[in-house]
Amino acid sequence: MPVITSDLPRHHVIALTGRQPARSRRPQSRLVRLAAFVAGTLVSVMGTVLLAAGPAAATVLAIGEKGNPGGKLPWQETLAIYLGIPVAVAAIIAFLVVLPSMVSGPRYRPGRPWLGGASWFGAPAGGEAAAEAITVLPPATANGGGASARW
Amino acid sequence: MPAGEAFTSRQAQQLQHAVDAARDETGLHFSVYVGRSIGDVRVHAQKLHAALGDDAAVGVLVFVEPDARRVEIVTGETAQRRLSDRAAGLASLSMATSFAGGDLAGGIVNGLRMMSQAAVRPPILHIQENSNDPF
Numbered sequence: 001m002p003v004i005t006s007d008l009p010r011h012h013v014i015a016l017t018g019r020q021p022a023r024s025r026r027p028q029s030r031l032v033r034l035a036a037f038v039a040g041t042l043v044s045v046m047g048t049v050l051l052a053a054g055p056a057a058a059t060v061l062a063i064g065e066k067g068n069p070g071g072k073l074p075w076q077e078t079l080a081i082y083l084g085i086p087v088a089v090a091a092i093i094a095f096l097v098v099l100p101s102m103v104s105g106p107r108y109r110p111g112r113p114w115l116g117g118a119s120w121f122g123a124p125a126g127g128e129a130a131a132e133a134i135t136v137l138p139p140a141t142a143n144g145g146g147a148s149a150r151w
Numbered sequence: 152m153p154a155g156e157a158f159t160s161r162q163a164q165q166l167q168h169a170v171d172a173a174r175d176e177t178g179l180h181f182s183v184y185v186g187r188s189i190g191d192v193r194v195h196a197q198k199l200h201a202a203l204g205d206d207a208a209v210g211v212l213v214f215v216e217p218d219a220r221r222v223e224i225v226t227g228e229t230a231q232r233r234l235s236d237r238a239a240g241l242a243s244l245s246m247a248t249s250f251a252g253g254d255l256a257g258g259i260v261n262g263l264r265m266m267s268q269a270a271v272r273p274p275i276l277h278i279q280e281n282s283n284d285p286f
Contacts, residue, residue: 147242
């Protein structure tokens with residue numbers, strides 16, 4: 001006779017069957033959790049919008065039944081809806097576009113002036129002061145070679 | 152935008168690592184300077200190279216001038232025997248190509264890699280030509 005183990009505590013199941021019971025919840029992957037989060041957010045946002053729009057729809061119906069088009073929208077509200085909201089949306093998008101470069105700091109672009117300071121990797125102990133102090137090139141440098149390129 | 156650090160901390164780390172790796176592989180004293188030039192670019196690069204002091208003879212200085220859009224490689228008296236002007240020229244052209252695309256850090260890292268490959272110590276294949284012992 002098979003033992004019904006679903007309601008028993010875990011250590012009883014092990015004692016009865018000699019096996020570890022299967023875990024009821026599988027470990028969820030990050031992708032699944034992300035999808036669940038996005039879906040939950042969407043549902044809650046849609047719900048909020050519908051709840052907010054409910055009374056408004058009822059008002060519109062009532063106005064239609066009475067044949068009353070409703071009062072004129074005040075000019076401040078008109079301005080806010082038709083100018084304020086688009087400008088706000090554009091500003092948010094522009095901010096989101098600029099944000100990464102604001103965070104990462106100045107970046108080199110060919111043809112634009114160089115905004116970063118000087119950096120010396122593998123600098124000698126003297127640093128730039130030592131370079132400025134040099135008036136005559138030592139033979140180690142003067143007899144050397146090199147190359148140059150421009151872009 | 153205010154003048155700030157030229158590279159992100161990650162890029163700076165990569166560049167420092169590339170300089171260290173090139174030094175370890177070749178024994179030459181590699182050094183990379185990115186910044187503005189005072190006066191003539193080549194002369195300024197040579198001054199920076201001379202500032203390496205005792206290491207100048209085995210020194211290889213890469214000077215990147217983003218405003219003048221110039222890259223200069225200065226090799227010391229001893230370093231030039233290991234890193235020929237031709238190899239340095241090839242590396243400088245490769246770097247300039249990357250810089251033209253706006254990638255300073257990547258260009259420098261690639262250039263250093265090219266130079267260290269060109270200047271790497273030649274393997275000694277035959278130490279004892281007349282020995283009977285193959286090892």
